[in-house]
Amino acid sequence: MHGGNVFETDALRLLVTVADTGSFTQAAARLDYTQSAVSRRIASLEKRAGGPLFDRLARGVRLNPAGHALHRHAVEVLDRLARAEHELTAIRAGHGGTLRVAAFSTANISLVPAALRAFLRSRPDVEVVASEGRSDALMRRLAEGALDLAVVSDYPSGLPSADGVTTEALLEDELFVVLPREHRLAGSGTIDLRELRDEAWLQDAPADRPMMLTEVCARAGFRPRKIVRIAEWTGKFGYVAAGLGVALVPSLAAWAVPAGLSLCRLDDLAPRRTVYAALPAAPLPAALELRDLLHEAAG
Structure with a gap:
């Protein structure tokens, strides 16, 4: 030949x-x-x-x-x-193909699943590949072309940036505190953060990462007495249930708090973060449709 x-x-x-x-x-x-x-x-x-x-x-x-x-x-x-x-x-055209989606952990509790459920009802021909990660890593993956859409937040150290990636605010996520049911402040509704100055706090951030918890406690005039490093939410809830500490819980994760625990709102010092939908420079139509559904789920 x-x-x-x-x-x-x-x-x-x-x-x-x-x-x-x-x-x-x-x-x-x-x-x-x-x-x-x-x-x-x-x-x-x-x-x-x-x-x-x-x-x-x-x-x-x-x-x-x-x-x-x-x-x-x-x-x-x-x-x-x-x-x-x-x-x-x-x-x-937004039909068929694969849509690669990722989010930080608590966004995968209710926000992202609700949007994906609606998306797959209207686009059953699209194969969704979902994953999880920290916001800074997800922004890098978007910039590298490895993702089509990501849900990220500005916690703990501001919204990460990446070349060619655009972001849209979805919601402001208030952080609550979860207490053992027998805690003296359980069922109080709104709690003054300073009333928790003597508690041990369950926190997932590694030692080399900034923590919103320490910043918020500093604004309230105290330092956490003790920080117990537990990464997974199931572990945190288990420690709280055993009376071994209290934990900050994003409103996004409120749905997952076990019935045996008490979820309370904090006063004006309550920490907040903003949750964003992040897209590459040239998003797929399917990604834009999921973004719109994320706005609806956030609303």
């Missing part, structure tokens, strides 16, 4: 059309070529293929064994290209 042009799309399409019609003349009419152009192109293809692909008959042409072999591959290649074109068109 000579040269690397045997598998050009136009040449393969011409081969298939001539084989289907059995005639250079009919193939020319179907493809809007002249008969001489078809003859020249088939001759060029046969030269590159290393020999004849058709038997020339008194009336028309038919594939020879080499032609049958190339025809089989040509049909497969053209079919795959057609399906690729169809899939890309569907993705750009």
